[in-house]
Amino acid sequence: MIKPEEAYKADGVDEDTSYSIFVSYIEIYNNYIYDLLEETQEDAIKPKPPQSKILREDQNHNMYVAGCMEVEVKSAEEAFQVFWKGQKRRKVANTRLNRESSRSHSVLIIKLAQAPLDADGDNILQDKNQVTVSQLCLVDLAGSERTGRTGAEGTRIREAGNINQSLLNLRTCIEILRENQMCGTNKMVPYRDSKVTHLFKNYFDGEGKVRMVVCVNPKADDYEETLLVMRFAEMTQEVEVARPVDRPICGFTPGRRNRNQAFKEELSRKLEERGGPIDRANTMKSMLQQLDSNHMSNENIIHEQNGRLLEKDKIIQNNKAELERLEKKAKTQEHKIDILQKTTKIYEDDKRSAAA
Template identity: 65%
Template sequence: PPQSKILREDQNHNMYVTGCTEVEVKSTEEAFEVFWRAGQKKRRIANTQLNRESSRSHSVFIIKLAQAPLDADGDNVLQEKEQITLSQLSLVDLAGSERTNRTKAEGNRLREAGNINQSLMTLRTCIEVLRENQLYGTNKMVPYRDSKLTHLFKNYFDGEGKVRMIVCVNPKAEDYEESLQVMRFAEMTQEVEVARPVDRPLCGLTPGRRLRNQAFREELARKLELRGGPVGAGPEEPSAAELFFQSFPPLPPCELLDINDDQTLPKLIEALEQRHKMRQMLAEEFAKNVLAFKTMLQEFDSSVASKENYIQGKLAEKEKTITGQKTELERLEKKIKTLEYKIEILEKTATIYEEDKRNLQQELESKSQKLQRQASDKRRLEARLQGMVAETSLKWEKECERRVAAKQLEMQNKLWVKDEKLKQLKAIVTEPRAERPERPSRERDREKPVPRSVSPSPAPVAPAAPLRPRRSRSAGERWVDHRPPSHVPTETLLQPRVPRAITVDSPSERALARCDRYLLTHQELASDGEIQTKLIK
């Protein structure tokens, strides 16, 4: 297995890995080849139950870009090692968090999963501490040293660089919990903002001078082309010095072959005088060109200054706009946090209401079932009462018919007796007096009035005690006084009085079982519009 590397800190407080080999490249093709050969092929992957190419460790590929300082014109490289600038791009492939109960990892795989989860947990802790320091203004120590992953990139989190995160999630329903945790972690990282430190100057020269010099040369070439034709038409064109010397007239031969030669020197003097005149003309033309060039430079400087002023004004406007946007962004972030807090409260309230709704629905269902049972009991009791009323009515109808028949028979017998007596009286009245038999003397004596003797008045006697009234057979019985809910109390003088009665509006089986008699109070509308009350026993 590969040996563990040690992290060190250089003089600029940047972290690096001790013992790693840096490969120097000079083109993007070489960099891509190194990335493929030394980066992708050295990644540790293995087959698990969830992924055929599961990363078994975090992979880090660092690209460093070195820039040497340039001179004042921005064209030549200065040989000063302390002025070299280094930029770094780190490509990090974080292995995903795993659950051992799903991957069924054992042995080395289990140990690798533990290391991955531990480093990811440390990264999450560092992000949470940074977020807490940012929100509440605290100065908690961030535990970068708990993991080599966070210790290596602590400069990025401290503001020396920028961090960009790409989250990979699986849309399968089986990975919902893992995807949810990853999305929450990504959302939390978006809320972290660290203060960027002040950039260190690279050197004492103005940055961007090479581009400005290049722009100046292009502008100068354009001006010269407008004034005197194209500059630098081709590689065969002579230089400016050659053109300058070619513009002078050629010198005559200066060789003196004869001491009496009086033509060579005058010709030479004449040629030199012409050259002197031409030199003066060229000097004047050069002075004019210098003045024109100086004027052009001044115009260029003024245009550059005006452009710089315009750019500075635009930058100031943009800075104001950015400041306003930052203020608005902070306000919106505070508003978002307030709304999130309100949403959380509303969600909790909705959860409570849902729970109350479920409880009320259950209570409503129980009440509905109870009402259904009561309705069925009421229907059963009404059916029973109707049966009892019908049975009682039929019984009383038969009793009334029997009594009526008995009364009719009794009256018929009385009529027969009266008719017989009337017949006998009629026979006696219509019979002749002579035919009447003479009664014996004893009977005649009996019919004579007997004188009444005077007797003494009776002595006063105490009145006899009244006879004790016979106790009714129904005196010890209990009654059920059934008065329907629609019963209307009347203010009549004669009101029924039932002792030891249980008054109910809907009789139950328990009440009927406890009593011996039943009384139904029935009201109906009479023909004259009055309420007629009937008592059915």
């Protein structure tokens, strides 16, 4: 994969600084941590089982595996040799779906240590405060299993249960991080429920960057599991890990109180640049008051217009009543005129008859 002449190639290297690269390789099997590079005394009669390692927290609140072997490498070729050495010791088993199914989560840790040289450029300055350590962790998570499909029995069922439980806890941690971020809550994230999440709690707390690569099987038989995995991946994209302002370098970090103080100062500075929460609240309050005042004015205008409309409607109703009264009176007068005309005609007819 890498040409020999490129194995030692490095760009932008400070000549006044010494660099060293260390590789370690662990696996988390049944929620226990084992060192894949640890040399054990082989006994053909009574082989000694590997001893599990303990997670510890250093003075800078970084998690690490105590007693884990770190191998210094000088080239990419040496690093691959160390990797394949540990790869051969990983827990794998034959299942119905996979001939070499991973029964554990593996973590390949690559550390880059950087220390300044003295004035002569021959020796490293023995001052740990000037040493910088960067760390890259490559995690291979075992896939979730359904024992009905894999045909797991006995020990394989226990292994599958621990794998599924650790993956479920990882999902729970991410869901709570997402809820705290979106809803403003401060729920405790259960990192300690699983070795995988406990080991990388600092990364989720903002001390590093986290990237996830999701592998799925395009077979139709795996559609339900693929759908669940894709939904989980979609949810993780909504999580934004808050990073401290003075992001410490792995291995040598300032005190937590100093980090919190710097974070508060940076947050206050950004709030001042944006006007601060009080100023924004006052501005919003003024806007709401102005809108409320405009609304009240509009309501008063509408109320006045409604009053005028009611008065005009009352006048119209009175006019209608008066018109009806006049129309009724006119009909009565017309009826009287009609009677008078008929009486006058009869009188004239009687008068002409008497004259004849």
